[in-house]
Structures are given as C-alpha cells and as structure tokens.
Amino acid sequence: MASERMMQAIGRLEQALGRAEKATRDMAEARRATLEAGLASETSGSDVEIDPYSRDKAIAALKSLDALIGDLQKARGDG
Numbered sequence: 001m002a003s004e005r006m007m008q009a010i011g012r013l014e015q016a017l018g019r020a021e022k023a024t025r026d027m028a029e030a031r032r033a034t035l036e037a038g039l040a041s042e043t044s045g046s047d048v049e050i051d052p053y054s055r056d057k058a059i060a061a062l063k064s065l066d067a068l069i070g071d072l073q074k075a076r077g078d079g
Contacts, residue, residue: 006072006075006076009072010069010072010076013065013069013072016065017062017065020058020061020062021062023058024055024058024059024062027054027055028055
C-alpha cells in the first residue's frame with residue numbers, strides 16, 4: 001500500500017513538473033512576443049511588468065522538483 005501511495009505521489013509530482021515546465025515555456029513565449037511587439041512598434045515601454053528573475057526562479061523550482069522525484073524514486077527502489 002505504501003508503495004502504491006508513493007507511486008501516486010510520484011505521478012502527481014511528475015504532472016506538476018510537466019505543468020510547471022509548460023507554464024515556464026508559455027511565460028517565455030509571451031515575454032518574447034511582448035518584446036517583439038515592442039520592438040516592431042518602436043515603443044519605449046511596455047504595460048507588462050515581468051520580474052527579470054522569474055525564469056531563473058522557475059528553473060530552480062523545476063530542478064528542485066526533479067531532484068525530489070529522483071529521491072522518491074531511489075527510496076522506492078531501495079525499500
């Protein structure tokens with residue numbers, strides 16, 4: 001039973017990781033489109049304020065989740 005719950009938890013973590021990766025790609029694409037639109041129209045500013053470190057934070061969070069999944073998989077294999 002514990003093995004089943006661990007498998008379910010790993011599955012949920014993998015799904016969350018997939019959603020986080022998609023969100024990161026979507027944010028990067030939106031930012032790229034915003035920058036291109038700004039350059040194309042030669043405007044000096046943008047109405048969208050994005051934290052310049054948000055991509056780095058998202059990548060760090062994804063790496064942390066990936067490490068957690070790896071630890072859980074190792075624990076499952078060792079148990």
